Amino acid sequence: QSALTQPPSASGSPGQSVTISCTGTSSDVGTYDYVSWYQQHPGKVPKPMIYEVNKRPSGVPDRFSGSKSGNTASLTVSGLQAEDEADYYCSSYAGSNNFVFGTGTKVTVL
Amino acid sequence: QVQLQESGPGLVKPSETLSLMCSVSGYSISSGYFWGWIRQAPGKGLEWIGSIYRSGNTYYKSSLKSRVTISVDTSKNQFSLKLSSVTAADTAVYYCARVDSQSFLDYWGQGTLVTVSS
Numbered sequence: 489q490s491a492l493t494q495p496p497s498a499s500g501s502p503g504q505s506v507t508i509s510c511t512g513t514s515s516d517v518g519t520y521d522y523v524s525w526y527q528q529h530p531g532k533v534p535k536p537m538i539y540e541v542n543k544r545p546s547g548v549p550d551r552f553s554g555s556k557s558g559n560t561a562s563l564t565v566s567g568l569q570a571e572d573e574a575d576y577y578c579s580s581y582a583g584s585n586n587f588v589f590g591t592g593t594k595v596t597v598l
Numbered sequence: 599q600v601q602l603q604e605s606g607p608g609l610v611k612p613s614e615t616l617s618l619m620c621s622v623s624g625y626s627i628s629s630g631y632f633w634g635w636i637r638q639a640p641g642k643g644l645e646w647i648g649s650i651y652r653s654g655n656t657y658y659k660s661s662l663k664s665r666v667t668i669s670v671d672t673s674k675n676q677f678s679l680k681l682s683s684v685t686a687a688d689t690a691v692y693y694c695a696r697v698d699s700q701s702f703l704d705y706w707g708q709g710t711l712v713t714v715s716s
Contacts, residue, residue: 489660491643522700526644533693533709534644539702577644579701585632585649585657587701592643 492517492578492590499596500568508593510561510578516588518559522581525554525563529574537576538563565595573597600624602694602707610688610714616681620694620707621674628652628672632697635668635679637690638709645690649697650677684714 493511500506510517510525517523523541526534536545538554541561551566561580565572578590606618620633627633634649648658650668658666662681670677681688691711695703 520700522702524702526703533706534703536702536704539699539704545704579644579646579703581701585655585700586659587646589636589644589646 489582489586489588492580492588494576494578494590494593496591497594497596499598500565501598502568502570504568505564505566506568506595507562507564508576508578508595510563510580510590512559512561512580512588514559516580516582517556517561520581520583521556522587523554523556523561524579525552526577526579527572527574528577534577568597570597600696600705602696602705604692604694604707604710606710606712608711608713610684610712611716612685612714613683616679616684616688616692616712616714618679618692618694618710618712619676620678621676622696623675625696626672627670627675627677632657633670633677634695634697634703636693636695636703637688638693639687639690642690647679647681647692686714688712689714 525538528534542554632649635647665682667680691709693709694707696705698704
C-alpha cells in the first residue's frame with residue numbers, strides 16, 4: 489500500500505490549463521476504475537472533485553476533468569481561476585476494501 | 599444532508615490509546631455504505647487509516663493494522679477509532695468520512711487535531 493506518486497507542484501496562469509498526474513501500480517490505478525480526486529485549501533477539509541476516474545459530484549465545475557491511462561490517472565483543470573489554487577490529492581481503490589492516497593500536488597495560479 | 603462530526607481528546611500521551619468518535623446525522627449507518635477514518639499529519643498528505651461496514655466488517659491500512667480498531671454502533675449512528683501505543687508520529691488531524699463507490703469519500707467531518715505529547 490505505497491502512496492500514489494504525484495508531482496509536488498504544478499502551476500499555470502489564469503485561463504490556462506494544468507494537468508496533474510497520479511501514478512500507481514497494476515494493483516491499484518491500473519486495475520480499478522475507482523480513482524478519486526480531492527481539492528484542499530489551507531486549513532480546510534478536503535473537497536471531493538472527481539470519482540470513478542472522470543465523474544464529477546454535483547456542484548463541481550466542468551472545468552475539472554479526470555482521465556486514466558494504464559497505471560496513471562490525471563486531473564486537468566481548465567480555465568484556471570485564482571480559487572483553484574490549492575493542494576490536490578488523488579486516491580485509488582487497491583482491492584479488498586483498501587485504498588491509497590497520492591502524495592499531493594500544490595497548484596499555484598501565477 | 600449527510601453530516602459527520604469527530605469528537606475526542608485533543609491531547610494524548612505517548613504510549614497511550616487515541617480514541618475518537620464520529621457522529622453521523624442525515625443518514626443511517628445501518629442503511630449501508632462503508633465509513634472510514636483518514637488522517638493528515640501537520641504539513642503532510644492524507645493517509646487512509648481504515649474503514650468499517652454496518653455489519654462490523656473492518657479493513658485497515660496494513661502498516662497500522664496492529665494498532666487500530668474501528669467499531670460501529672448503529673443504535674447511536676456512530677463509529678469510532680482507537681489507535682494504541684501512540685507516538686509523536688501519530689499527531690495529525692483526524693477525519694471521518696463516508697465511503698462511496700469503493701473508495702470515494704463523499705462526505706467528510708470537519709476534522710479534529712490530536713496531538714501526542716507528554
